[in-house]
Amino acid sequence: MVAPVLKPNDPCWCGSGSKFKRCHRASTERVRPGRLSPTRPVPAHIPRPSYAETGIPKDWDEPLVKSPEVIERMRRAGRAAAEVLRDAAALVKPGITTDELDAFVHDECIRRGGYPSPLNYRGFPKSLCTSVNEVICHGIPDNRRLEDGDIVNLDVTIFLDGVHGDTNLTVPVGTVDPGSLRLIEVTRECTALGIAAVRPGQPVNAIGRAIQTHAEANGFEVVRAFIGHGIGEQFHTNLQIPHYYERRARTVMEPGMTFTVEPMISAGSWDHDIWDDDWTAVTVDNSRVAQFEHTLVVTDDGAEILTLPGD
Numbered sequence: 001m002v003a004p005v006l007k008p009n010d011p012c013w014c015g016s017g018s019k020f021k022r023c024h025r026a027s028t029e030r031v032r033p034g035r036l037s038p039t040r041p042v043p044a045h046i047p048r049p050s051y052a053e054t055g056i057p058k059d060w061d062e063p064l065v066k067s068p069e070v071i072e073r074m075r076r077a078g079r080a081a082a083e084v085l086r087d088a089a090a091l092v093k094p095g096i097t098t099d100e101l102d103a104f105v106h107d108e109c110i111r112r113g114g115y116p117s118p119l120n121y122r123g124f125p126k127s128l129c130t131s132v133n134e135v136i137c138h139g140i141p142d143n144r145r146l147e148d149g150d151i152v153n154l155d156v157t158i159f160l161d162g163v164h165g166d167t168n169l170t171v172p173v174g175t176v177d178p179g180s181l182r183l184i185e186v187t188r189e190c191t192a193l194g195i196a197a198v199r200p201g202q203p204v205n206a207i208g209r210a211i212q213t214h215a216e217a218n219g220f221e222v223v224r225a226f227i228g229h230g231i232g233e234q235f236h237t238n239l240q241i242p243h244y245y246e247r248r249a250r251t252v253m254e255p256g257m258t259f260t261v262e263p264m265i266s267a268g269s270w271d272h273d274i275w276d277d278d279w280t281a282v283t284v285d286n287s288r289v290a291q292f293e294h295t296l297v298v299t300d301d302g303a304e305i306l307t308l309p310g311d
């Protein structure tokens with residue numbers, strides 16, 4: 001047996017005898033939109049992706065299989081993204097605003113000579129995605145302070161050496177209920193199992209099959225609307241990597257292909273709404289979501305994860 005994710009009226013997990021919503025969930029009702037800080041500038045010497053000024057990415061038919069030279073650049077971008085993400089996650093604690101995390105990630109990308117890929121991508125206003133509790137993905141950093149008992153996903157992408165490295169993780173803020181901790185752990189396992197299913201000669205739908213099997217065995221659902229993607233000189237290419245079993249996703253994996261695996265796993269419904277900001281995706285039933293993402297390259301016998309810290 002495993003601990004259930006508590007409903008608002010269940011007795012709190014801490015043993016206080018109060019309802020969960022009045023106790024450890026008390027401060028974590030629904031996430032609401034906050035106020036945005038002014039747009040952060042990027043110094044002129046930083047090489048920019050195609051959309052940096054216009055908001056519209058130039059799209060072209062980028063090969064699925066990358067040259068060794070491109071893969072080497074993606075190793076550098078991936079390592080940088082992973083290190084920025086690790087250092088941003090270390091700052092997470094009750095009271096910090098998501099905007100402060102955005103400022104850190106923005107400055108760190110630039111310090112490393114890179115451009116924070118989310119900034120002005122299809123008009124996204126910030127340099128980091130911060131997705132709290134029931135936010136599935138694409139949360140916009142604002143003046144909301146993280147609260148004890150929240151969970152937050154930080155999604156870092158850097159454009160460095162002409163290529164993107166894309167990675168995210170979900171962390172607890174302060175003391176978090178056991179159900180949410182279990183959601184985070186199972187989601188971490190889902191990402192690992194999805195990556196373990198990467199093998200040349202297999203269709204990409206093997207990845208989603210592995211993820212969905214593990215999520216549903218644990219009583220969770222896989223978000224359908226947001227999927228993994230091909231990546232390289234473009235942030236998102238048209239290669240699609242569903243995190244559920246999709247029979248039609250039959251692209252066969254080949255050594256040198258680069259894409260992300262980034263399952264969003266819901267403690268309740270997989271179905272989503274979008275806020276009026278046209279970005280923030282939330283679960284329709286307000287249940288919490290966790291996510292972990294890596295950028296990887298298919299090798300002769302599996303996958304090499306590109307988004308791991310180098311030190």
Ligand code: MF3
Nearest residue numbers: 118121124129138155157166
């Ligand atoms: N990093 C996200 C992904 O994993 C994409 C964010 S797009 C943005 O694909 F515009 F919201 F930044």
Ligand code: CO
Nearest residue numbers: 166260262293
């Ligand atoms: Co991604």
Ligand code: CO
Nearest residue numbers: 155166167293
């Ligand atoms: Co991402």
